[in-house]
Structure formats: C-alpha cells, structure tokens
Amino acid sequence: MYHSEWTDKFTESISWKGWGWEGMDEMEGAIPGAVRSWYSEIKNNYDYQSGRGSSVVGHFQAVVWKGETKLGCGLNIKPEDGTYVTAHYAPPSHTSMNKEKLAPENIEPRKQPAAGCDVLSGDREPCSPDLKAPLVNPGSCLPAEACCYDDMFMGEASMKFYDRNRRIWCFKKHR
Numbered sequence: 001m002y003h004s005e006w007t008d009k010f011t012e013s014i015s016w017k018g019w020g021w022e023g024m025d026e027m028e029g030a031i032p033g034a035v036r037s038w039y040s041e042i043k044n045n046y047d048y049q050s051g052r053g054s055s056v057v058g059h060f061q062a063v064v065w066k067g068e069t070k071l072g073c074g075l076n077i078k079p080e081d082g083t084y085v086t087a088h089y090a091p092p093s094h095t096s097m098n099k100e101k102l103a104p105e106n107i108e109p110r111k112q113p114a115a116g117c118d119v120l121s122g123d124r125e126p127c128s129p130d131l132k133a134p135l136v137n138p139g140s141c142l143p144a145e146a147c148c149y150d151d152m153f154m155g156e157a158s159m160k161f162y163d164r165n166r167r168i169w170c171f172k173k174h175r
Helices: 027-043 058-064 099-106 138-144
Strands: 011-018 070-078 082-090
Touching: 011 027, 011 058, 027 058, 027 070, 027 082
Parallel strands: none
Antiparallel strands: 011 082, 070 082
C-alpha cells in the first residue's frame, strides 16, 4: 500500500482491512467501513481548538474538513488478501502549512449522543437484524428514531458504552 506522489491538488487517505471483516468484501460495506475507520481517529484525543491529537488524526480531519467539497473513491477487493479503499478529497486540506491554525474554522465539534442512546454495548437491542456495520449508514436509522453508533470504531474516552465485540450500528433507544 503506497500513497500517491505528493500534490497540492488533493488530500489522500488509504484504508486496508484484512480478509474476514464483515461487509468488506463488497462496495456497499467497504467504502463506509473505511470512512468510519478514518473518522475513528477522533478517539486519539482530538482537540478542536488546536487541530491536534495524541497520535494520528489526519484521516479524521480529511473526512470532516468542511472546505473539502469533492470526493473520489477507489476500491480494490482482493480475495484472501483484503480490501483497499483510497479516497481523494479536494480542494486539499493537508497541503496548507497552516492546517492546525485553519482546523478550528473547518472542523466542527462532534455532537454528543442523543438522549436515550447511552446504552451499554451488551444491553443494546437492534432495530433490525439487517442494520449492522458496515453495511448501514445513519440515514437508515434516523427515520426509525433509533440510535446510530458504530462502537467498533467510536471508542473515545467520553463514551462509556464501548465493546470491541459488538457491531450493532442501529439500535433502539432507552424508553
């Protein structure tokens, strides 16, 4: 896996998931799965004021940077090897030498979970057996007034309902 030659025309993110990850053997699961994986860098103590984290946060920034308005994705599914997803974002955020200075105006703070969505992973009740990561997006859950949360990736310290073994994406709220 290699990045493209550096350019000021786009920002690039690359994902690889080994064979066996649920849904990664088809486009409908691979691209959302890669995006959620990149977004998950928020858990590296991302600081909205400084634009920095305790480790890698660049993929997260590219996913949410509001100045990047164009997106192109490439997908290569290699049986018995894994799934490769490449995204190019433009105009690029990562070419600016002042990226950290620009981050506060380009990255909005994450919203907190809605009331009733603080359900422990082991206590969650799925909305439907079909609504599991990575084959579902929030638009599938919101009409059902359900909670949308992929706890496979969203393990930031402020969340108290993280369990690596659960893959429920859309689950019922507490009543």
